[in-house]
Amino acid sequence: MMAYLLKGVSILGAEPTDLFIKDGVISSDKAGKDAEVIDASGLVALPGLVDVHTHLREPGREDAETVETGSRAAALGGYTAVCAMANTSPVADTAGVVEQVWRLGREAGLVDVQPIGAVTVGLAGKQMAELGAMATSAANVRIFSDDGFCVADPKLMRRALEYVKAFDGVIAQHAEEPRLTEGAQMHEGEVSTRLGLTGWPAVAEEAIIARDVLLAEHVGSRLHVCHVSTAGSVEVLRQAKARGVRVTAEVTPHHLLLTDELAAGYDPVFKVNPPLRTRSDVEALRQALLDGIIDVVATDHAPHAVQDKECEWAYARPGMLGLETALPIVLSVFGEQWDLIADRMSIAPARIAGLAGHGGDLTKAGTPANLTLVDPKARWVVDPGGLASRSRNTPYAGLTLPGRIVATFLRGEATVLDGKAVK
């Protein structure tokens, strides 16, 4: 196993130091001659990023992404662990499918791929899936989600919350009251009225979050809210957290930056669920992330094949790429707030997903060497063709972003060096 000496690296913006990686961990030993020396002056070391919401599309839509191509995109984005959503084909609703995804992740060997299990059979919202079998499988599932769909039936949601308590699991809810979003094409508001498109009202999200925090409180279980997108949702979460409800929440980079005005060009690259909202929602989400009302940034990386995106708005699938642009977007919004970035993109997500070994303290000897090196001063232009994802549906094409991932290490092995994936 290769040893690495990172010369003059800044850990989370602190004074430059040398960081020695040996035998898969941060080492306090003196570096030997065999160590590969990396000139890390001007680079910032962060604990490897952890994504609690990634769509890898395998099994079933390998034309859009595979576990391997998505893992490579993740490593290039500075990630060392991703949680793979269950809306594959077949759905990840059995021990067999989650073990398959887990094994594919191990074979790719670029990030830890932690499968998420479906809450209901086939994501159909009717019958609870085999949560216990997935939890005790080799994949060791702890997060369950019907993402793409909401667990709308309150009785089923209550049962699922009760059930996962036995193994400290968490239900990750895609909060969307389906009766309020029938036919929805974008955020319901001034822009949707102008364009004549059916809207998804903010209350369709907020009503489910309000219901679910009450259910989680009632049964004393853990709820995680996927891709929070409205100012009203933030207020519901603020109240729930003040009461001590065991609820965590995520926001995506695109909801921290983009608004519903972008729908006016009818370019489906901006079509996503939940939809892009208004400027005041964006401001509230930014503040909520700073306040810790929203715990983590999650990419909701949602690759789609060309024919599913380059068509009329009404027929296009919702979703955007995220893994390779997440950190640069967060940097562009919040600047070099490294402690904030490390917490919201690595430490807190690792805690929510139960991924020991990720989100560790890089100043401590013995910490597993899961980390990424960022050049915060480098600027780059997003070129969809230059991304490692198998899909091209980035909303940031042509945008100049700050922050380039120079290297990523997974348990002391380089997955990215000189800005390139090693395999």
Ligand SMILES: NC(=O)N[C@@H](CC(=O)O)C(=O)O
């Ligand atoms: N976010 C999206 O617009 N799409 C996701 C599903 C989801 O996260 O809800 C997808 O699987 O494509």
Ligand SMILES: [Zn+2]
């Ligand atoms: Zn979703």
